[in-house]
Amino acid sequence: MSAHEGMQEPNYLEFKGKYKGIYSWIFSTDHKRIGLLYLFSILSLFVIGATIGLLMKFELIAPGKTIMDAKAYNAFFTLHGIIMIFAVVIPGLPAVFGNFMLPLQIGAKDVAFPKLNLLSWYLYVAGVLMVVISQFTGDQAPDTGWTFYAPYSFRTAGNMLPAVFGAFLLGFSSILTGLNFLVTIHRMRAPGMTWLRMPLFPWTLYATAWIQLLATPIVGITLLMIVAERLFNIGFFDPTLGGDPVLYQHLFWTYSHPAVYIMILPAMGAISEIIPTFARKIIFGYKFMVASSLLIAFVGYFVWGHHMFTANMSGKALYIFSLLTFLVAIPSAIKVFNWISTLYKASIYLQTPFFWAMAFIFVFMIGGFSGLIIGSLAADVHLHDTHFVVAHFHFIVFGGTGFAFFGAAHYWFPKITGKMYDALWANIGLTVFFIGFITLYMPMFFLGVAGMPRRYFDYDEVFHTGNIISTMGSWILYSGLSIIITNLFVSLKRGVKAPADPWGGSTLEWTIPSPPPVENFIETPIITKGPYSYK
Amino acid sequence: MEHEKDHIIPYRTFLYVLAGLIVLTLISVTVTKIHLGTLTVFIALLIAAVKSTFVLRIFMHLKFENRMFTIMVIAVILLIGVVIFITLLDYLYR
Amino acid sequence: MEEHRDDLASKTGMWLFLFTEMLLFGGLFVVYSVYRYINADAFHLAAQELSVPVGTINTIILLISSATIAMSVTAIRKNNKKLSLLLLGFTILLGLVFLGNKYFEWGHHIKENIYPGSPVLASRGQGDVLFYGLYYFMTGLHALHIIIGLVFIGFIARLIIKDRIVSDNYVLLENSGLYWHLVDLIWIFLFPLFYLIT
Structure with missing residues (x-):
């Protein structure tokens, strides 16, 4: 299958459909255009979230x-959390690159339900608008953190209802x-593409989609209960009425922990595409990669309790959750080993995406190992709610995803x-970004071990040095980010024309x-054959 | 493409199943009037499970569909069960 | 672009959607189990105040409506448009009767000052507060699903009238049936958990 020369076919950017101008985007059911709608919404929100950070x-x-004072700081970290978690990292890879690439990689014309796909973008925009409304109406912006912990979330004067409804x-x-991806993968693979001939990015999207489908309703109902609690004072999570706030945490994390895997699995999938392409070599242990994606999704569903080690759970629950947490590290480690093994005796093509993949593995491993530290019961008692945790999840969520x-x-x-x-500027951007990232988050590990709590606008003098370094890191990181984004936009205008397959990739989109x-x-x-076959 | 196994379910099948479901409902109501202690809960849920099996297999025609659907439904029900079990691990031993 | 029809895909999509509904109520069943475990006696006593006959009648109503919508699929496949519409109409009617019963049931409790936030309910203790909190929330959410189901079925009936759903293209009718059966399925569990476990 060589690159098709059928240039008479209009490409999706030039195609003149029923609508013109902006309407040709916001009414388009083409998965590629919807992917770009998501890309621009997510990128804008990411810049807003990063600026708040x-x-x-x-x-x-x-x-x-x-x-800023305590109140403003509380409102800021809440908004930063809601935007970054719900509106940026969760939809980030699946909604942007999943939408764009899934049909291309499995040889389909579109996703199974194109209209539903557009609807989900509208719901996304509506959700973001609700979050925005929560900031500018009511007496006080939400200040609970993105977790909406009970009973504070229904006692605070903050304007919680629109924020919760937005989430x-x-x-x-x-x-x-x-749902769309699951049906697409089940029904629309190209003839001959058996399950084990499917590239790894669709595989991770498949595992992710199951989590999206089966975990998100739990947080949906939990948020509805918070709404009911605020409106009707039912008492579900109100200790004065017999409710148990810890149960709220159970329900919330039953979704929000798997949500971490919604964030990281497609990220791992993208890395699994980049590495074989630039290593010119079939991925090491394809079946193990597939199995580990499914295992992460499955085991990841049952580890939510490790967010609640200090919430007074029973001893039995504690050690079962801790055990399961350690187990989920195994499939993640399998992936890292397989990526590294793919590089062995490979003929590596050094390009920016490959550098990103290497940087990913580096920060992901630091994030993963620090996760094991707080996954152990005794250490977590000391580290819970300190900057160590902040560093850990930024290494995974920001560093990983x-x-x-x-x-x-x-x-x-x-x-x-x-x-x-432009490759030169892309590499400069990455370098600055990487240095900034490490400078920003590394000191937080030390601050956390020393005992600096999270979610306060103020701290003791002993933590000053670390915080100065960390804040400087944030400036470097932000500069790197600006270079990267500017470069991509400038290249959009001035870049040279790309061939069908600039990297020598072997999956169908190329x-x-x-x-x-x-x-x-x-x-x-x-x-007729599996993905990643290079000779 | 699946037309060969896609047979039309006759009206009377639904009527039989409906009769069965109503009888089970009445049994369930009667049984709870007898004091059986904790067994009551167990029996009530058991009958509910039997009823839902009928609804799933006949009304929702899982019996006549691709096996995949049955497997998925069972998996989802198990998932809910496991989540309840793990959550209760906390409360039972607190 | 020529529309390619894949009935199995749309049925799969419907089932996946039903899974999310199952999980939605699944979360509530988690809450129910925990609070029932903590307040076993209070739940036991509070459940005795719900009217078993009304609950039983509503259960049977929903079961019959499930059977009628299932038969409606058979009717359309046998090309019997009239019977199919009649059965759908019957389903909608039964759904409305269910809602009516629910309305009077709730009204009865509210008249006795048993509703979330009522001081009378609060004075009866925490177990009762949680039992009725869950009762209102779960049956309320279920009733909301009934309403959505009725609208869905009404929309499907319109498509049958317009001959958009016919004997060889009936997957939408089947999907509305699946949704309605799920609503029934949830009630099959709500009924014993609130009315019978005494």
């Missing part, structure tokens, strides 16, 4: 009030995306836009022109 770090440059809508959007997101963005940029990015035609494949591909 920058301001929070600036507040922490010195003890006492620097630029509910974002969850609904995520469910519909998952974020790095993979930018890696994927560079990897698929030529395919999506038909242009090549067999069609860049940017892809409206109907993706001019003739339905017939699959």
Whole structure:
């Protein structure tokens, strides 16, 4: 299957449909355009969330009030959490690259339910709008943190209802995306593409979609209960009425822990695409990669209690949750070993996406190992709710998902836009970003071990040095981020034209022109072998 | 494409099943009037499980569909069961 | 673009959606189990105040409505449009009767000052507060699903009238049936958990 020369087919960017201008985007049911709708919404929100983070770090440059008081800080970390978790990292890879690449990688024309796909974008936008409304109406912005912990979430004067409802809508959007992907993968693989001939990115999307489908309703109902609690004072989680706030935590984390795997699995999938392409070698242990994705999704469903080690759970529950937490590290480690083994005796093509993948593995391992430390019961008693935890999940969520997101963005940029990015600036951006990332989050581990609690705008003088370094890191990180994003936008205008397959990739998306035609494949591909075959 | 096993379920099948379900409901109501202690809960849930099996297999025609659906439904029910079990591990031993 | 029809895909989509509904109520069953375990005696006593006859009648109503919508699929496949519509109409009617019963049941409790936030309920102790909190929330959410189901079925009936659903293209009718059966399925568990476990 060589690159198709059928240039007479209009590509999806030039295609003139029923609508013109902006309407040709917001009414489009083309999975590629919807993917880009998500990309722009998510990228804008990411920049907003990152700016809030920058301001929070600036507040922490010195003890006492620097630029904001406790109330503003509480509102800021709540907004930062809600935006980054619900509106950026959870939909990040699946909704953007999943939407764009899943049909291309399995040789389909579109997803199974294109209209539903567009609807889920509208739900996403509606959810974001509700969160925005929560900030500007009512007496006080929400200040519970993104976790909405009971009983504070129904006692605070903060404007919780729109925020909670917004999170509910974002969850609904995520469910519909998952549902769509599951049916697409089950029903629309190209002829000959058996399950074990499917590339790894679709596989991780498959595992992710199951979590989206089966975990999100739990948080949906939990958020509805919080709404009912605020409106009708039912008493579900109110200790004065007999309710148990710890039960809220159980329900919340029954979703929100698997949500971490919604974030990281597609990221791992994208890395599993990048590494074989640039190593010019079949991925090591394909079946183990598939199995580990499914195992992570499955075991990851039952480890939620490790967020609650200090919430007075029973001893039995504690050690079972701790055990399961350690177990879930095994499939993640299998993936890391397999990526490294793929590089063994490979002929490596050093390009920006590959550097991102390497940076991903580095930060992901630090994040993963620190996770084992707080997954052990005794250590967690000391580290719970300190900056150690903040460092840990930023290494996983930002370092893991974020790095993979930018890696994927560079990897698929030529395919999506038909242009090549500027490699020099991309590499400079990555370097600055990486240095900033380490400088920002590494000191937090030490601060946490020393006992600096999270979620305060103020701290004791002993923590000053670490915080200064960390805040400076945030400036470097933000500069790196600006370089990366600016470079991609400038390349969109000025980049040289991209060939169909600039990297020598072997999955189906590289067999069609860049940017892809409206109907993706001019003739339905017939699959005779597994992905990643290089000679 | 699956037309060969896609047979039309006759009306009377539904009527039989409906009769069965109503009888089970009445049994369930009667049984709870007898004091059996904790067994009551068990029996009530057992009858509910039997009823839902009928609804799933006949009304929702899982019996006539691809096996995959049955497996998925069982998996989802098990999942809910496991989540309840793990949550109760906390409360039972507190 | 020519629409390619894949009935199995849309049925699979419907089932996956039903799974999310099962999990939605699954979360509530978690809450129910925990609070029932903590307040076993209070739940036991509070459950005795619910009217078993009304609950039983409502259960039977839903079961019959499930059977009628299932038969409606058979009717459309035998090309019997009239019978299919009649059965759907019957299903909608039964759904409305169910809601009516529920309305009077709730009204009765509210008249006795048993509703969330009522001081009378609060004075009866925490177990009762939680039992009735769950009762209102779970049956309320279930009733909301009944309403959505009725709208869905009404929409499907319109499609049958317009001959958009016919004997060889009936997957939408089947899907509405699946949804309605799920609502029934949830009630099969709600009924013993609130009315019978005494």
